[in-house]
Amino acid sequence: MTTARVTPPRRGRPGYDLESLLAVVVKVFNEQGYEATSMEDLSRRLGITKSAIYHHVSGKDELLRLAVDRALDGLSEAARETAALEGRAIDRLEHLVRRSVHVLVERLPFVTLLLRVRGNTEAERRALARRREFDHLVGELVRQAEAEGDVRPDVDPAVASRLLFGLVNSLTEWYKPRGGLDADALAETVCKIAFDGLRRPSVPPGDPTT
Amino acid sequence: MTTARVTPPRRGRPGYDLESLLAVVVKVFNEQGYEATSMEDLSRRLGITKSAIYHHVSGKDELLRLAVDRALDGLSEAARETAALEGRAIDRLEHLVRRSVHVLVERLPFVTLLLRVRGNTEAERRALARRREFDHLVGELVRQAEAEGDVRPDVDPAVASRLLFGLVNSLTEWYKPRGGLDADALAETVCKIAFDGLRRPSVPPGDPTT
Incomplete structure (x- = not known):
């Protein structure tokens, strides 16, 4: 042995x-x-x-439940923290994205497993239901941010919610914890791209600050 | 038979x-x-x-090869088309993202399979090698766009490349072809968020155009 x-x-x-x-x-x-x-x-x-x-x-099902709960508890904590914040929805959404990146980095294998769950067993269906609660919160924040006039008007909020977390979740496909990039820097880059875009903002002509 | x-x-x-x-x-x-x-x-x-x-x-391996080639041929065609374009790298990159969204929508199950390939067999390793070629092109375009001053200076180009295609690839997780959103609208939203961000651009004080 x-x-x-x-x-x-x-x-x-x-x-x-x-x-x-x-x-x-x-x-x-x-x-x-x-x-x-x-x-x-x-x-x-x-x-x-x-x-x-x-x-x-008790068995494989319980192992799955315990494993995905490591991921889901982290995300729920981020959601609770976000719900307690005041201020504009777009800023709370950005906070949630930032915290979620931290959860992914800190609990990478657990989140990776969670994202692959397909719902064939009781433990899987339970995980998907908890994931949907989280997605619902994201969707709500995007809609609120839109109502507050802080989301660009030419995107569909439902699609935007999906893409936003598609971006965050894609970390499980390529992020290597020992790759040198820390969670803060990664969260910052994710938020820059998601909220402000990859393209350098155009500078108004004659702007003296650049 | x-x-x-x-x-x-x-x-x-x-x-x-x-x-x-x-x-x-x-x-x-x-x-x-x-x-x-x-x-x-x-x-x-x-x-x-x-x-x-x-x-x-000849067997399962050939089935995999034929299936992932449906995805890879579409992406290669988008890459070739992009390579033939002139103009700024950021615009060529946006073209590639837009075309890739179309490939994903049109060949969704094949791209989904491609993204799950892990490299345990010859056919899988071959698919991963072709995928890397594509990723390399994306990375090159982001770097060129950065050199041309068109990428925001506060993001790492390597991370940005990953996130950009994380965003595109996330479609395989949630996009439903019969969901009502067509490929053009989807590609437009993906490009808006990836290049300009979700946040409504702040309007310079006194701008008469809004």
């Missing part, structure tokens, strides 16, 4: 607490897909028996 | 040509994942025998 990472294991088995177990499980789910992963696969990758896994959880 | 689409099939079996076969296959790959799909699964979903599938292709 395999050995533990730091402390000498009992009976040659690696010891897992729920967090370190989930870290491996979410990696396997992301690599193989949740549906295609069996408890047998998890047992092999963890280097512990299936009954040792059942010591922590 | 197989018959054409238009004429009544012999012996009660659905007839497929390569296109109609691929349409079903790409659907199954997207639902179940390429790796998790067996020739047996495909045979069942197509309602024809495995040897009838082998009449069209």
Whole structure:
């Protein structure tokens, strides 16, 4: 059998607490897909028996629930924080985007898994329902910002909401935590592009500030 | 074994040509994942025998290659068209984004499959290599646009390239072809947000045009 990472294991088995177990499980789910992963696969990758896994959880469904809740709890916290803010909707929306980028960076494998959930099991449907609550909040903020005259008039708010989070969620496809770019810089770039666009703003003729 | 689409099939079996076969296959790959799909699964979903599938292709690997090439050929054509354009890089980049949205809308299941390819087989690695060529062109255009002073100075061009196509690719997650929004309107909204941002531009005080 395999050995533990730091402390000498009992009976040659690696010891897992729920967090370190989930870290491996979410990696396997992301690599193989949740549906295609069996408890047998998890047992092999963890280097512990299936009954040792059942010591922590009731089964694969609970593992998924715990994993996607890591992502969803982060996003809910960002949403709650945003809901408590005052001021214009466009600024609250920007706050939510910024905080969401932080959640993605800090909980990348969990959010990656969440975004791949398709809704075939109870745990998946529950995750999708929680995700929809979040999307609803985003949609509401975009609509409010539009009503307050802060969204450009030539975009459909519903499409804009989708694109905004498409942009944020795309991080799970390419962001490498050790790539050198920190969460603050990334959140700043995401917000610049999403809210102000990639194109350099045209300078009014004779503007002395540039 | 197989018959054409238009004429009544012999012996009660659905007839497929390569296109109609691929349409079903790409659907199954997207639902179940390429790796998790067996020739047996495909045979069942197509309602024809495995040897009838082998009449069209040499195997699963060729099916993947043909399917992702539908997406990649569309993107390559958009890239070639863009390379032939003259003018500022930011405008050529906008053209490429606009054309890419059209490719995604017109070939949605094929692009969806392409974006899920992970590189475990020869056909997958080949698809990833072709995708990288495209990403390289995008990166080049962003860098050129930056050199020409048309990209806002406070974003990293490499990150901007990723985000730009993260935004476009996110369409595969939510766009429904029968949802009422046509490709032109969608491409327009994507370009507005990507290049000019969601926020209504602030109007210089006393501007008489608004």
